Amino acid sequence: MSVKVFLELVEIKAKTASIFPFLMGSLYAWYHFHHLHLTELIVFFIAMLLFNMAVDANDNYQDYRRSQRTNADDFRKRTNVIGVNHINPNLVLALIIGMTVVSGGLGLWMVSQAGWPLLVMGVFSFAVGYLYAGGPRPISSTPFGEFFSGFTMGFIIWLIAVYVNTFDTVAFNWALIWPIWIASGLAQFAIAALLLANNIADEEEDLTLHRHTIVSYLGRQKSIAMFIEFYNAGYVLLILASLLGILPKLALLTVLTYPLVMKQARAFGANPVKSETFIFAIKNLLITTLAQVVFMAVGVGLNI
DSSP states (O other): OOOHHHHHHHHHHGGGGHHHHHHHHHHHHHHHHHOOOOHHHHHHHHHHHHHHHHHHHHHHHHHHHHHHHTOHHHHHTTTTTHHHHHHHHHHHHHHHHHHHHHHHHHHHHHHHOOOOOHHHHHHHHHHHHHHHHHHSSSSGGGGGGGHIIIIIIIIIIHHHHHHHHHTTTSSSSSHHHHHHHTHHHHHHHHHHHHHHHHHHTTTHHHHHHHOOHHHHOOOOHHHHHHHHHHHHHHHHHHHHHHHHTTOGGGGGGGGGGGGHHHHHHHHHHHOOOTTTTHHHHHHHHHHHHHHHHHHHHHHHHHHH
């Protein structure tokens, strides 16, 4: 397996969905508590990235196996990265297990340093990661994929990044948790929008693979309307977090990206074709999260 194929297998282009919430959580911890645990933070980053890669590789692996069971030969040979590149499925499974074990080992070390709240968040993340594509009824084949992806990657990663930097100085309670949920709102909804765009574009393919995502319940037009409203909801939470002082005031400048994000969202909605316009949803995730990271960093640096 070449490096290029491996990076495609683990969907490296989608890693902004985890890396930027990690960065924002770290900035949030410094802004509010002026405290960082660099060793734990680096270990968390490695564990998070490895497990994220394992989850995406498993998603491709499970799709490959599902296409065999449903006789979806065209999908397996023309679309799935394992089938297209003639990768040995056993090698893919070994990689998934290896990355998961290493990530889990690093996570257990972190728990030994930071305590039980990290164990709870880690077990939840691992459970969602496995059940997203595995098990008898994968989350990705239900109407709840958007919620779990946005909540876990947009919020839980941010919360863990804050916790590993503050576990010995700040109480882990609702007073810590609820502001982080608001602060991470734009990331949560942008990640959920990316998955929804994927499900809209893959509507026919998903039905072939017996996936019944939210699109199969709402229909394409209502799903497109929801896709656009996800961005609106995210920006509302961003504005609220900035005005309440949960985020640095300069984070409010992220709103400057709104016209471009909505333009691209509407362009996807007008022609939701995977090969032509899905890139707009990917760009929207990059634009919103990168802008928030940059403006947060400047706000933290200037204490504004």
